Amino acid sequence: MKTQLQLSISQYSSKGRKEINQDFHDICIPDEPQLSNKGVAIAIADGISSSDVSHIASKVAVTSFLTDYFYTPETWSVKKAARRVIEATNTWLYAQSKQTHYHYNRDKGYVCTFSAMILRSSTAHIFHVGDTRIYQLRDKKLTLLTEDHILQISSEKSYLARAFGMDSKISADYDSFPVEEGDVYLFMSDGVYEFINSDFILYTLENQAHNFEDVARIMVEKAYDKGSTDNLTAQVVRID
Secondary structure (H helix, E strand, O other), X not given: OOOOOOEEEEEEEEOOOOOOOOEEEEEEOOOOOHHHHHOEEEEEEEEOOOOOOHHHHHHHHHHHHHXXXXXXXXXXXXXXXXXXXXXXXXXXXXXXXXXXXXXHOOOOOOOEEEEEEEEEOOEEEEEEEOOOEEEEEEOOEEEEOOOOOEEEOOOOOEEEOOOEOOOOOOOOEEEEEEOOOOOEEEEEOHHXXXXXXXXXXXXXXXXXXXXXXXXXXXXXXXXXXXXXXXXXXXXXXXEO
């Protein structure tokens, strides 16, 4: 017997101690038949602090992915469809930088990190570039599903090695795996995950099981209270 994918969702974002919020996030849950044919799409992006226009890149990366993916042919695999959308969006962002005075400084243009998931049937598909993160919580074990694309120069200095809009071509990581009822997936910008630990995440999820919509806000506020000086965004999705 085939059952329909059902989710509980919690999302929260704050500019924190910064002047503007360069993060962007969203989720798209379509109606049938697209829900069965294309699945659910979730995405988070984090603009680079050195750029005055990276908040635009974050919004474009997320909204383009969540919109354009659902217009790709149903005969395409999830991997092919999502990658085509990612490549097209990267080309657009890179072109915007090339057409401005940001062309000669990749730290000033339309650049952002990006992590996304397509939940289709009983499979999760992950697409990732940069240092936003996706975690999986299963059987009380928290597992990091993404790899930070960071080039560590010294103990005090590091750079993004890969990001949306940074180069004319984009190399986004891809992975897929089966999902199980009860799985929780957490999407976070570095302003959150650098300031909360797995014990706090587990405690929050256990104690807010009946108020799931508050989970992301609680995690963001905890990171802020612990001293985060960055923008803060969290998305939490539970497979019901």
